[in-house]
Amino acid sequence: MTPDLLRVTELSAGYGDHSVLRQASLSVRAGTVCGLIGPNGAGKTTLLRALMGLISSNGEILLDGSPVNGLTPLARRLAGISYVPQERNVFPNLSVEENLEVAYRTLPMSAGTPAFRSRCEYLYGLFPRLAERRLQAAGSMSGGEQRTLAISLGLVHEPRMLLLDEPTTGLAPLVVHQLMSTISALNAERGVTTIVVEQNILSLSRIAGDLMVLKDGQCRRLEGGGTALASQKIWEYL
């Protein structure tokens, strides 16, 4: 049995008096792609933000057996967690490559090194459109292109635990196919454990080995993973 890379126990989080996560528990096996689904407003984004330390939470979060609860978002990034939010978080006035450089510099490594160049080329290989646009201001690119750049920023330091919040939003069907293949490849070739929040059930069912449902502040595993997801009328179930 593959060990868990992430184990969350009785996690609670919310906004002011509004409680969103209510003692939610979950685990993600190392080297898997785990799909997370649920209705709008169920708390999927809140869960990812709590895992990244962007909002305060109560409960225990273990990454590879070590607690990360008390760590800042940067420290969690150093520990190997990377979060790509639903909104396209890019620096609009910086070029594609400058965006990557800023993301690279968040960790104590210097940009301009051969390692940075090599990482850029790796990312351009994953997303060839970004290579074409490498000198273009990110804000002048289309919404979908900015989205792929935001995903690249999450990958600029190879994460152990990648949190993707609705990565296919705003992407053309062909690009969705390519992105899902890329997530699968990252998982298969690099062993990047990934949680994908997604409303695009068809695409998610192709890549998710495990599946979790978040509803009423609680998280539970859906047996059968992506196969079950594809065969069930999941939204009627929800």
Place this chain on the structure above:
Amino acid sequence: MNAALEVKNVHKRFGGIQVLTGASLEIRPGAVTALIGSNGAGKSTLLNIVSGLTKADSGEVFLRGENISSLPAYARARKGLSRTFQHVRCFKTFSVREAVEFAGTPATDGHFGRSLLWMAGMARRSRGPRVDEILATCRLEGRAETACGSLSYGETKLLMLAQSLACDAAVQCFDELCAGLEPALIEHVERVMQDLAHQGKAVLFVEHNLQVVRDLAQYCVFLHQGGMYREGPTSAVLEDPEVVRLYLGQ
């Protein structure tokens, strides 16, 4: 039948990048038209030009036969053109009700004094029942007094729909309104947009969710490399081998 919205031979360049190269389209009243195309094809740029947020290098935009190419965005809104944005945006400290009331207020011209009058509540008398009806239509009645900044992503999308309904414009444009919505809500949004068309409104929407395009649009326009590449009945456009190759994949 006269077009509700007509775009003629629009060109737009950003620096060294030619985004639109002679884009043209006609949107009919009482019909739903989908605008599809790859990322970077120029769909949002075209909507920006139609709504007056971006100035075209050349080409013209007609609203119900009137050339509105030189009008600013607020003047186009007054004449009956509304739009939503791909990137969700709202007044975070407004309540949902206030945000919808604001959208239903005739567009100001950016005049500071008039904006203050609105802020003081002078422009929102006897709008209650209409706003309540819109909030119920968009399933936001339970969130009417919630600050917009506290809404979830999906609820913010519903708010944008509600604001568009409050504008009551003859031509309503939606930029990826269904992106990020759960399927049950998408079905609801589809019904609301169909109702708009039944009321005689012209609906133009940008969307990557092909199920939505199939369900909703009578007409479809495929934009490729900044120009109209295919247009016609939705099923014919989506089954076109070139559209499949360039946009849909296998």
